[in-house]
Amino acid sequence: MFEYAPAPESRSIVSLAPSYGLFIDGEFGEAKDTFKTINPATEEVLTEVALAGPEDVDRAVAAARRAFESWSARPGSERAKYLFRIARIIQERSRELAVLESLDNGKPIKESRDVDLPLVAAHFFYYAGWADKLKYAGFGSDPRPLGVAGQVIPWNFPLLMLAWKIAPALATGNTVVLKPAETTPLSALFFADVCRQADLPPGVVNIVTGAGDTGRYLVEHPDVNKVAFTGSTEVGRQIARSVAGTGKRLSLELGGKAANIVFDDAPIDQAVEGIVNGIFFNQGHVCCAGSRLLVQESVAEELLSSLRRRMATLRVGDPLDKNTDIGAINSRAQLDKIVELSEIGSEEGAERWSPPCDLPDRGFWFAPTIFTGVTQAHRIAREEIFGPVLSVLTFRTPAEAVEKANNTPYGLSAGIWSDKGSQILAVADKLRAGVVWANTFNKFDPTSPFGGYKESGYGREGGRHGLEAYLA
Amino acid sequence: MTATATSRLSGRPDSPADLRTFLHGLPGVDKVGIEARAAALGTRSVKTSSKAQAIDLAIRMVDLTTLEGADTPGKVRALSAKALRPDPADPTCPPVAAVCVYPAMVPTAAAVLAGSGVHLASVATAFPSGQAPLEVKLADTRDAVAGGADEIDMVISRGAFLAGDYAKVFDEIVAVKEASGPAHLKVILETGELGTYDNVRRASWLAMLAGADFIKTSTGKVPVAATPPVTLLMLEAVRDFRERYGRQVGVKPAGGIRTTKDAIKYLVMINETVGDDWLSPDWFRFGASSLLNDLLMQRTKLTTGHYAGPDYFTLD
Numbered sequence: 109m110f111e112y113a114p115a116p117e118s119r120s121i122v123s124l125a126p127s128y129g130l131f132i133d134g135e136f137g138e139a140k141d142t143f144k145t146i147n148p149a150t151e152e153v154l155t156e157v158a159l160a161g162p163e164d165v166d167r168a169v170a171a172a173r174r175a176f177e178s179w180s181a182r183p184g185s186e187r188a189k190y191l192f193r194i195a196r197i198i199q200e201r202s203r204e205l206a207v208l209e210s211l212d213n214g215k216p217i218k219e220s221r222d223v224d225l226p227l228v229a230a231h232f233f234y235y236a237g238w239a240d241k242l243k244y245a246g247f248g249s250d251p252r253p254l255g256v257a258g259q260v261i262p263w264n265f266p267l268l269m270l271a272w273k274i275a276p277a278l279a280t281g282n283t284v285v286l287k288p289a290e291t292t293p294l295s296a297l298f299f300a301d302v303c304r305q306a307d308l309p310p311g312v313v314n315i316v317t318g319a320g321d322t323g324r325y326l327v328e329h330p331d332v333n334k335v336a337f338t339g340s341t342e343v344g345r346q347i348a349r350s351v352a353g354t355g356k357r358l359s360l361e362l363g364g365k366a367a368n369i370v371f372d373d374a375p376i377d378q379a380v381e382g383i384v385n386g387i388f389f390n391q392g393h394v395c396c397a398g399s400r401l402l403v404q405e406s407v408a409e410e411l412l413s414s415l416r417r418r419m420a421t422l423r424v425g426d427p428l429d430k431n432t433d434i435g436a437i438n439s440r441a442q443l444d445k446i447v448e449l450s451e452i453g454s455e456e457g458a459e460r461w462s463p464p465c466d467l468p469d470r471g472f473w474f475a476p477t478i479f480t481g482v483t484q485a486h487r488i489a490r491e492e493i494f495g496p497v498l499s500v501l502t503f504r505t506p507a508e509a510v511e512k513a514n515n516t517p518y519g520l521s522a523g524i525w526s527d528k529g530s531q532i533l534a535v536a537d538k539l540r541a542g543v544v545w546a547n548t549f550n551k552f553d554p555t556s557p558f559g560g561y562k563e564s565g566y567g568r569e570g571g572r573h574g575l576e577a578y579l580a
Numbered sequence: 581m582t583a584t585a586t587s588r589l590s591g592r593p594d595s596p597a598d599l600r601t602f603l604h605g606l607p608g609v610d611k612v613g614i615e616a617r618a619a620a621l622g623t624r625s626v627k628t629s630s631k632a633q634a635i636d637l638a639i640r641m642v643d644l645t646t647l648e649g650a651d652t653p654g655k656v657r658a659l660s661a662k663a664l665r666p667d668p669a670d671p672t673c674p675p676v677a678a679v680c681v682y683p684a685m686v687p688t689a690a691a692v693l694a695g696s697g698v699h700l701a702s703v704a705t706a707f708p709s710g711q712a713p714l715e716v717k718l719a720d721t722r723d724a725v726a727g728g729a730d731e732i733d734m735v736i737s738r739g740a741f742l743a744g745d746y747a748k749v750f751d752e753i754v755a756v757k758e759a760s761g762p763a764h765l766k767v768i769l770e771t772g773e774l775g776t777y778d779n780v781r782r783a784s785w786l787a788m789l790a791g792a793d794f795i796k797t798s799t800g801k802v803p804v805a806a807t808p809p810v811t812l813l814m815l816e817a818v819r820d821f822r823e824r825y826g827r828q829v830g831v832k833p834a835g836g837i838r839t840t841k842d843a844i845k846y847l848v849m850i851n852e853t854v855g856d857d858w859l860s861p862d863w864f865r866f867g868a869s870s871l872l873n874d875l876l877m878q879r880t881k882l883t884t885g886h887y888a889g890p891d892y893f894t895l896d
Contacts (some may be wrong), residue, residue: 109860110634110851115625218623377816378613421852430625527608548608 112423115430117217121204124294128157129301130164133171134310141318145203145293148214149471154392159292160519162314164434165285165325166550170312172283173331176309180253183242189235191278193306194384198229201302205295210427212294214436215390217428227552228271231570234554235275238575242280245572251579253281254357258326260347261296262339263289264393264494269338270296272569274313275554280578282334285314287326289339290502293317295361297550309332311403315331323558324350324505331561332356338395341492341518341563354572359567361395361559363474363492366541367513368398368549369489371506372407374525378547382415386523386549388422388434392496395564396521398473398549400489400507401478405502412480412500420463434496437472446474446495453479458499484515492518506531510538519561523549585786589823592789592825596747602747603785609777609813612855618808624848631844638871639666640861642676643832644683645869647708647800647894649759653688656681659896660692667876668894671882674873678731682707683724688730701731701766705756708799710735714752722760732756733766733867735799736783738773746786753790766794766832766865769814772804780810784817794830800867805835808845815853828857834867840878843871853867 129137134286139158146153160168179187189541197206199304206220207227215224242251257277261269266288275400277284288296300315317323320343327335328350334357337347351358368386370379386398403411427435437443458479467473474495482499489499503509513522522541524532536544542560545551557573559565567577617806626634644663646655646875651798660679668675679689686702693700702724706712712720721732734756740748767787771780787795795814798805811833818829837843843866850858853859858864881887 110637110847110856111629111630112624112626113628115627222623373608375610376607376615378610378617381613381617430623527610547613 109530114426114433116426117207117428117430119207119211119223119428122208122211124155126155128155128293128297130158130160130168131297131313131315132164132168133314134304136300143210144178147211147344147471148291148438149468151470153562154294155526156298156319160287160318160322160325161242165316165322165329166547168285168316169256169326169329169331171259171311172285176253176255176283177310179283179309179312182281184242184279184281187279187281188239188453190306191232191239191275193231194218194230194302194308197305198225198232198304199384202226202229205267205298207428209295209297210435214427214438215268216432216435218430219390224265227554228267231268231271231275231554235279235574238572239279241334242510242575242579245575246578247579251280254578254580255282257282257284257334257336257578258329258332259284259286259336260323260327260339261286261288263292264390264395266292267295267299270299272338272574273317273336276569276574277336277578278312282573282578283312285316285326287316287318287323289462290319325379327351334358336577337361342478344565354487355578357577359569360565361567361569362563362565363518363561364395364397364560365400365490365492365516365518366396366398366521366523366566367400367402367539368523369513369525369535370401370403370407370411371508371509371524371528371531372404373527374407375527375547376407376414379411379525380418382523382525382547382549383415384418384422387498388496389550391434391437391474393438393494394550397494398521398523398542399493399498400405400516401498401500402503402512403500404509405504408502415478416463418460419476419478422463422464422465423463424466424473424475434476437474437495439473442494442513443474445496447494449488449491449493450477450497453482453486453497453499456486458482458486458488477563483514490516504536510535514538519543520559520564594781597747599750599786600744603782605787606781609782610782611622611777613649613685613878614777614809614813618812621812621849621852622845624845626844632879632882634762634847635840635875635882637859638840638847638866639672639875639879640677641864641866641882642872642875643680643834643865643867644872645680645800645834645867647680647682647703651682651685653685654687655896656685657692660689662872662894662896663693663698664696666872667879670880672877673782674878675758677865680733680867683727683729686724686727691742694728698770699731700729701733702727703735703799705734707733707735708801710737711739714755717752718755718759721756725759725761725763729763730792731764731766732760733768733796735768735770736787741774741779741783741786748784750790753792757791763800764793765791766796766830767792768796768799768834770802771797771800771810772802777809777813780813781817784814785821788818788821788829793830794832794865796832796834796867798833798835798867800835805865806833806837808849809847810893812849812853815850815858818858819854830863830865831858832865832867837868838870838874839867840874
């Protein structure tokens with residue numbers, strides 16, 4: 109066997125301070141109450157960050173409120189300059205930010221380097237371009253910003269989700285208070301430094317770190333005009349409840365259980381790549397992951413044997429190694445959840461398979477796994493696992509595929525694999541999912557709106573549609 | 581495979597119509613997908629000990645080639661000497677797999693290579709266009725074998741293939757295979773003229789069904805030669821063919837592979853598509869000329885820690 113020697117990306121490009129305070133009104137404060145953030149691949153403590161309480165959130169919202177008046181009064185072309193500058197600085201610092209993201213999140217460096225960071229910069233470039241064209245975006249002749257946006261983001265794509273939230277908010281003249289996820293606060297704090305480097309006026313972007321309570325203070329804060337959340341459906345529901353009747357605008361991007369549908373005329377080798385990318389990209393910590401494989405029964409055996417052969421080549425391990433395909437699970441809690449649901453899958457009678465694969469002793473790891481013989485009645489076919497676990501179901505006809513694909517409380521994304529264009533169009537038309545990928549999967553672009561049906565949330569992020577959530 | 585309508589007795593297509601049904605029943609190839617996969621495999625980082633191992637393997641896989649109208653006995657003798665001892669300064673450097681020349685040059689090369697273990701390949705069958713009567717192609721082949729070639733690189737009739745006359749292409753390969761006798765037969769698909777990935781997959785299967793020992797991408801005489809996605813597709817084809825018929829067929833990308841970096845990308849592709857069984861000069865070759873010196877240069881860099889200039893490596 110041709111073994112690849114270790115090819116680790118150097119982490120020396122990232123220098124971490126022993127602790128980080130909150131970023132409010134353009135300044136990093138002292139960290140009083142703190143919590144630690146660890147590298148999930150080694151359980152090593154990276155640094156500690158401030159735990160924001162209600163008064164901290166108050167201060168952050170007040171700073172954003174003060175900044176709002178002058179920020180929103182600037183011509184769009186002026187705001188665009190700042191966004192373009194931020195985008196360029198992100199490009200310049202992309203290696204540092206990629207290494208940092210992999211350290212804090214556990215994702216493989218090849219993904220943070222080749223997917224996350226380029227998309228982050230692209231998002232800022234894209235919305236910078238809209239800032240002076242809002243009058244022509246189709247939201248009336250004089251669209252107005254909403255005010256202060258309270259934004260809460262998840263741990264799976266920390267910097268990318270930050271970009272999805274902050275870029276359109278700033279382009280439209282809003283100011284923001286953003287809370288990164290408890291387990292992945294670092295890239296947001298480094299982004300605060302990028303804002304300073306770009307001379308962004310104080311208070312336009314504020315970063316408050318903390319856990320669930322901090323997020324709750326933020327979304328329930330009376331002076332917040334807009335709440336944007338990406339995360340679990342459970343928390344999304346609580347937020348919807350707390351925001352109801354307050355007049356705050358709300359957008360939610362929640363869970364998913366996407367169907368990836370493979371028809372018998374699919375390009376098999378490319379479909380296998382798409383399945384792998386759909387569920388093992390980012391350790392399966394992707395809300396739009398293709399976690400339910402629906403394969404036409406007549407090609408199921410052939411497809412699954414190709415899939416197993418392909419899975420045996422996946423390289424699980426050190427996220428900073430350039431040849432790693434699957435990194436670490438982001439946290440102990442998430443690992444426990446994946447383990448639990450996988451055990452339920454076996455107990456309910458589905459057949460579990462993973463390729464032989466050595467997992468490191470320390471850190472949080474889970475081998476890529478598929479369950480075959482899964483039916484609609486299995487919990488692993490209905491609940492979001494949010495890990496590298498694929499449930500495989502079969503179907504007989506296109507109509508049955510559509511029925512099964514839609515038979516879920518979620519509706520974020522779906523995939524179709526077929527060589528027949530007419531079939532792709534006909535099936536895509538019937539799928540109730542925000543994004544339908546044809547002969548590809550997990551492809552993102554700032555120009556394309558993203559969002560869900562049903563319990564996958566409401567509102568759209570990205571594209572022209574993404575502006576609407578921040579304009580009145 | 582989803583192909584049907586093969587003979588129940590032989591398991592193979594046995595009439596022109598069956599052949600067509602079979603080839604058109606192969607799964608399609610998604611262009612965007614296969615190009616993305618090939619590009620992704622190209623990002624593997626191969627360093628230090630793996631790189632050293634890869635370079636030596638790549639050298640052992642080179643079919644050192646000269647196919648010019650200006651080839652002379654002197655040029656061919658020099659090239660053959662280089663094939664035996666690519667790096668005169670370093671006896672640990674392995675020889676290449678084979679020398680590849682025109683039929684007229686076969687006796688000259690044979691005289692140098694005899695008994696060395698380095699194979700002698702000859703292009704034949706009215707290379708590179710293949711536009712000649714079958715009898716001429718067969719005579720070309722027999723001549724090369726008689727002169728001492730133990731590998732024949734034939735071209736398929738792209739004209740017949742593109743006209744849909746698969747049976748003609750099939751029969752020609754069978755005839756050339758017979759004329760080659762004990763020599764190994766490499767079948768050049770000239771993928772740059774086939775136009776689509778679907779055609780490359782069909783041509784690969786057609787050649788394998790007709791008895792090819794190797795399938796080869798290109799002549800090196802048309803603008804588009806070997807590319808990573810085409811080679812990936814051909815590797816998938818030999819993998820699937822072995823799974824179905826139990827016979828292993830080799831793959832040879834040729835033309836346009838000039839750097840060590842490129843060569844290593846191909847080795848990574850073998851490693852992660854078909855695996856160990858093809859990681860050998862018996863089953864994978866690079867048709868190249870300038871590639872060898874870049875491999876030697878990188879090899880020297882790995883052992884000495886610094887780059888030597890081009891004048892420190894022999895021309896041919």
